[in-house]
Amino acid sequence: MQIFIELIVLLPFLGFLILSFFGKYLGKKAISATAVGSVGLSALFTIILGVKLLNEPDTALFASLWTWFDIAGFNPQIAFYVDSLSVVFVFVITFVGFLIHLYSAEFMVDDDGYARFFAYMNLFVGSMLILVLADNLLLLYLGWEGVGLSSFLLIGFWYKEPENAAAARKAFIVTRVGDTAMAIGLFMLVYHFNTLDIQVLLNNIPGQWEVDNPLATATALLLLGGAVGKSAQLPLQTWLPDAMAGPSPVSALIHAATMVTAGVYLIARMNVLFIQSPVTMTVISIIGATTLLVAGLSALAQYDIKKVLAYSTISQIGYMFLALGVGAWSAAIFHFMIHAFFKALLFLGAGAIIMALHHEHNMFKMGGLRKKLPLTFWTFLIGSASLAALPLITAGFYSKDQILWYVWAGEHGSTWLWLAALTGALITAIYTFRMIFITFYGEQKTVVHQKPGALIKIPLIVLAVLSLLGGFIDLPHNFGNFDLFSRFVTYTLPGIEIEGENLEWILQTISAGVALFGVYLAYLFYLKKIPMYNNISAKLPGLKKFLLLGWNFDGLYNRIFVVPIFTMARINKRDFIDYIYTGIANLGLFFNSVLSKTQTGNVRWYIMGITFGAIALITIMFTL
Amino acid sequence: MDSISMETGFIIAGILFTLGLTGVMIRRNLIFVLMSIEIMLNAAGLAFVFAGSFWNQADGQVMFIFILAVAAAEVSVGLALIILIFQKFKTLDIDQLSKMKG
Numbered sequence: 001m002q003i004f005i006e007l008i009v010l011l012p013f014l015g016f017l018i019l020s021f022f023g024k025y026l027g028k029k030a031i032s033a034t035a036v037g038s039v040g041l042s043a044l045f046t047i048i049l050g051v052k053l054l055n056e057p058d059t060a061l062f063a064s065l066w067t068w069f070d071i072a073g074f075n076p077q078i079a080f081y082v083d084s085l086s087v088v089f090v091f092v093i094t095f096v097g098f099l100i101h102l103y104s105a106e107f108m109v110d111d112d113g114y115a116r117f118f119a120y121m122n123l124f125v126g127s128m129l130i131l132v133l134a135d136n137l138l139l140l141y142l143g144w145e146g147v148g149l150s151s152f153l154l155i156g157f158w159y160k161e162p163e164n165a166a167a168a169r170k171a172f173i174v175t176r177v178g179d180t181a182m183a184i185g186l187f188m189l190v191y192h193f194n195t196l197d198i199q200v201l202l203n204n205i206p207g208q209w210e211v212d213n214p215l216a217t218a219t220a221l222l223l224l225g226g227a228v229g230k231s232a233q234l235p236l237q238t239w240l241p242d243a244m245a246g247p248s249p250v251s252a253l254i255h256a257a258t259m260v261t262a263g264v265y266l267i268a269r270m271n272v273l274f275i276q277s278p279v280t281m282t283v284i285s286i287i288g289a290t291t292l293l294v295a296g297l298s299a300l301a302q303y304d305i306k307k308v309l310a311y312s313t314i315s316q317i318g319y320m321f322l323a324l325g326v327g328a329w330s331a332a333i334f335h336f337m338i339h340a341f342f343k344a345l346l347f348l349g350a351g352a353i354i355m356a357l358h359h360e361h362n363m364f365k366m367g368g369l370r371k372k373l374p375l376t377f378w379t380f381l382i383g384s385a386s387l388a389a390l391p392l393i394t395a396g397f398y399s400k401d402q403i404l405w406y407v408w409a410g411e412h413g414s415t416w417l418w419l420a421a422l423t424g425a426l427i428t429a430i431y432t433f434r435m436i437f438i439t440f441y442g443e444q445k446t447v448v449h450q451k452p453g454a455l456i457k458i459p460l461i462v463l464a465v466l467s468l469l470g471g472f473i474d475l476p477h478n479f480g481n482f483d484l485f486s487r488f489v490t491y492t493l494p495g496i497e498i499e500g501e502n503l504e505w506i507l508q509t510i511s512a513g514v515a516l517f518g519v520y521l522a523y524l525f526y527l528k529k530i531p532m533y534n535n536i537s538a539k540l541p542g543l544k545k546f547l548l549l550g551w552n553f554d555g556l557y558n559r560i561f562v563v564p565i566f567t568m569a570r571i572n573k574r575d576f577i578d579y580i581y582t583g584i585a586n587l588g589l590f591f592n593s594v595l596s597k598t599q600t601g602n603v604r605w606y607i608m609g610i611t612f613g614a615i616a617l618i619t620i621m622f623t624l
Numbered sequence: 625m626d627s628i629s630m631e632t633g634f635i636i637a638g639i640l641f642t643l644g645l646t647g648v649m650i651r652r653n654l655i656f657v658l659m660s661i662e663i664m665l666n667a668a669g670l671a672f673v674f675a676g677s678f679w680n681q682a683d684g685q686v687m688f689i690f691i692l693a694v695a696a697a698e699v700s701v702g703l704a705l706i707i708l709i710f711q712k713f714k715t716l717d718i719d720q721l722s723k724m725k726g
Contacts, residue, residue: 599725602722602725
């Protein structure tokens with residue numbers, strides 16, 4: 001078993017090395033075979049591991065490779081730890097990653113940087129696997145930075161456009177803010193426990209830090225900072241919409257399915273620490289609730305199809321944070337998995353549309369694509385239905401309903417948070433079907449150049465099936481009562497206490513009704529185009545612009561951080577300290593110019609100088 | 625033998641030295657400058673001789689022999705330089721020979 005764990009991590013890195021060193025000499029077939037094959041094999045081994053863990057869910061698998069370093073008793077290992085939590089993540093990373101690699105093999109085929117693209121993608125998959133499999137937080141941090149690096153490289157993949165490079169830098173710098181907080185949190189853990197081994201920490205934290213200990217709260221908040229940066233939550237969410245500058249498969253893999261949920265993983269992994277700090281848990285749920293509303297409203301005003309999906313991703317991760325905050329650990333992880341399926345599907349579908357229309361991102365220039373791209377339409381519709389949580393048939397309904405139910409009924413839940421989440425569900429349904437109606441219905445505005453081939457169709461179909469059926473592995477208590485997933489994950493994560501009376505039926509009906517009502521509203525506004533909508537949007541152009549810019553967080557941060565720093569840099573362009581040294585040099589030059597005037601070349605002046613100097617010296621000597 | 629007093633001797637040597645120095649300072653012709661330098665050297669030699677006779681020591685006269693030898697060497701080098709300078713610049717006016725300046 002151990003060899004499988006090692007191979008799962010090793011194979012993508014092997015692919016990365018082969019492609020980066022020999023990519024130039026390989027043909028496109030060989031390149032895609034290397035990249036897709038390495039991730040595919042990883043996925044295969046993950047399934048073997050998963051089956052084993054499903055049979056014996058209470059045993060964790062462990063593979064220790066070597067000691068990284070050993071200084072003063074602090075000895076992090078290069079070691080991997082597989083339990084029911086990490087195996088879910090590994091499954092999503094390798095399996096969805098495999099489908100996206102397959103898709104990219106066709107999607108990127110005309111690009112000159114084919115080998116470079118797949119090398120980065122494999123590097124990403126490898127780093128992400130290290131992140132979720134690491135048995136200590138230092139190794140996790142290595143993976144954490146590794147995915148940050150590959151995200152930077154892939155956002156700026158088409159680096160010849162200056163905006164893309166700027167977006168890559170922005171993503172890197174903004175997440176770095178969170179990473180710094182996280183690093184400080186890790187230092188605090190090392191200082192107090194002298195280890196970063198996750199299992200040791202989880203065992204020792206409750207003994208050393210009682211509930212509400214200020215140190216526990218500080219550490220938890222610092223780790224939360226890292227999670228917020230990586231998962232694009234308020235207030236560090238500004239990088240994700242810009243990250244859409246990367247190719248669509250990158251958005252699907254990194255900025256929807258896997259990397260942005262690293263924050264969710266971190267919090268779930270360190271659940272004991274967060275439970276010791278109820279304040280932090282409240283902060284997490286408030287961040288989640290606020291983010292899902294802010295991002296959802298921003299998604300309503302976008303016209304770039306990928307930006308709608310980007311804001312929707314931020315909003316859906318907000319749901320996961322909300323679930324984590326109220327202690328619904330398994331619901332958060334369940335929503336993560338379902339979200340990875342349907343959001344990867346939506347991004348891949350959007351990529352197929354964009355490719356078919358020759359890099360057209362603007363939804364208002366699409367229109368009427370239902371007949372031209374039937375398969376893309378149907379799979380995209382399934383993904384959207386799952387995102388909007390249409391009741392009973394879609395996976396998104398089951399995962400989101402679980403979150404809503406726990407937010408209402410969980411011991412830390414509250415009516416306000418539930419209302420926020422419900423409003424979010426309404427907004428989600430509206431913007432999702434706004435996207436569908438504008439893109440696929442109405443008149444056709446752009447000619448379809450190119451139909452997707454088999455390698456694009458297969459991942460779309462597989463992900464569409466998963467977006468429909470994935471939800472049935474965990475059905476609510478009141479019907480079906482099938483808890484395969486939550487029982488499996490609860491071997492690693494704490495369960496949730498339910499308070500309050502049994503209102504589950506009513507709540508489910510409400511949330512189902514809200515989702516359908518949202519779809520109906522979108523139908524009225526964007527397909528039937530009732531005059532009320534036009535009146536609203538015409539009267540409030542400022543609001544529309546504000547939402548289009550994502551609540552203008554960029555403008556705010558520009559004013560608070562970017563402009564002052566640039567101003568200071570401009571003032572100090574010629575280093576203040578340097579004035580001292582250039583001053584000394586200038587003084588020397590001045591004396592030089594004065595003294596060199598005395599060297600006239602006239603010998604009689606010299607002898608005069610010597611004579612009168614000697615007389616003066618002698619006079620001084622005798623008078624003293 | 626009536627001996628000249630030490631002070632008189634030094635005054636004479638001083639006058640001679642001042643004459644030479646003045647010559648160096650005000651003369652423009654290189655040959656005269658060289659001759660004035662010889663006068664200054666001889667003034668210094670005269671002072672040595674006076675001092676040697678005052679203390680009844682032969683060292684003063686020994687020093688004078690040295691000075692003579694040095695002066696002869698200096699003159700031979702100096703005259704050779706003067707000839708070269710004259711060949712090159714066609715003048716011996718030191719105010720015009722002021723190329724070496726900073």
